[in-house]
Amino acid sequence: MISAYSCFRRLLRQHGPQDWWPGDSAFEIMVGAILTQNTAWANVEKAIANLIGQRALEPRKILNSRAEHLAEWLRPSGYFNIKARRLKNFCHWYLDNGGYTALARLDTTTLRDGLLSVNGIGPETADDILLYAFERPVFVIDAYTRRLFSRLGLIDPDSTYETLRLWFETTLTRSLARNGNAQRLYVYNELHALIVIHGKDICRPRPLCHDCCLRRQCAWYQIAGLSAANR
DNA sequence: ACCCAGGGTCATA
DNA sequence: TATGACCATGGG
Numbered sequence: 001m002i003s004a005y006s007c008f009r010r011l012l013r014q015h016g017p018q019d020w021w022p023g024d025s026a027f028e029i030m031v032g033a034i035l036t037q038n039t040a041w042a043n044v045e046k047a048i049a050n051l052i053g054q055r056a057l058e059p060r061k062i063l064n065s066r067a068e069h070l071a072e073w074l075r076p077s078g079y080f081n082i083k084a085r086r087l088k089n090f091c092h093w094y095l096d097n098g099g100y101t102a103l104a105r106l107d108t109t110t111l112r113d114g115l116l117s118v119n120g121i122g123p124e125t126a127d128d129i130l131l132y133a134f135e136r137p138v139f140v141i142d143a144y145t146r147r148l149f150s151r152l153g154l155i156d157p158d159s160t161y162e163t164l165r166l167w168f169e170t171t172l173t174r175s176l177a178r179n180g181n182a183q184r185l186y187v188y189n190e191l192h193a194l195i196v197i198h199g200k201d202i203c204r205p206r207p208l209c210h211d212c213c214l215r216r217q218c219a220w221y222q223i224a225g226l227s228a229a230n231r
Numbered sequence: 232a233c234c235c236a237g238g239g240t241c242a243t244a
Numbered sequence: 245t246a247t248g249a250c251c252a253t254g255g256g
Contacts, residue, residue, distance in 0.1 A: 021237095032237090033237085034238095036236090036237050036238085037237080037238040037239065038235095038236065038237085038238045038239080038251090039236060039237080039238085039252090039253075039254095040235080040236040040237080040253090040254070040255070041236085041237060042236095042254075042255075043236085043253060043254060043255090044237085046253095046254090047253095075252085075253070076253060076254075077252090077253070078236090078251080078252040078253040078254080079238095079239095079250095079251045079252055079253080080251090080252070080253080081251075081252090082239085082240090082250090082251055082252090083251090086239085119239090119240075120238095120239070120240080121239085122238060122239045122240085123238090123239095124237080124238060124239090125237095125238070125239080128237080140237085142237055142238085143236090143237080143238085144237075192237090193237095195237095196237050197237090199237095200236090200237095205234085205235075
């Protein structure tokens with residue numbers, strides 16, 4: 001049985017570091033994490049470009065902008081009315097808690113609970129923000145991760161988010177020679193990026209490829225760099 | 232025309 | 245706790 005960490009090494013060897021998350025600032029990363037909920041990234045880029053064009057990619061500007069205007073700028077990313085509200089909720093919390101510098105001083109658990117207290121930020125969005133904007137060693141569980149690793153026979157796809165997150169964090173950490181913050185951060189960062197970027201075309205949600213990974217025929221094996229020789 | 236995308240909330244049982 | 249409805253644009 002292949003391990004999660006060997007999947008990581010093979011993906012990394014084949015594709016190289018992904019240098020995630022796309023964005024020029026921590027705040028842009030956080031905004032992107034909210035806008036990309038159940039949405040293709042290409043659409044998010046258009047919405048972010050609109051925000052930049054409106055010079056509104058700042059928490060105060062977002063809070064001060066009218067809901068109808070904000071929603072209009074977010075239109076390309078879908079769910080624009082809901083996301084306008086979610087962005088405002090987030091910015092409200094963000095400024096109320098002193099902005100990035102103050103938040104960065106909090107321990108990871110406290111910061112995570114704070115993010116989860118915002119209506120519109122669930123576990124995956126919170127962990128995206130923790131990992132890529134605050135550089136905390138938290139592993140992100142998304143739909144690709146569930147699909148791919150369950151088809152590799154490593155996890156039960158019906159497990160709760162927390163169960164999977166803790167399982168990945170534990171098993172990946174155990175595979176590291178040195179359990180340093182930097183190592184975990186690097187592995188969590190790159191593995192999630194590799195899964196999202198290269199997990200797209202390999203196992204469709206349904207109905208194709210229903211356990212084809214287990215039969216060693218899925219493109220996941222090719223993408224992961226698994227040849228017949230190293231199975 | 233259909234499927235799906237870097238989810239989350241809320242009402243209901 | 246566990247489903248289902250709902251949110252909505254855009255590319256394949």
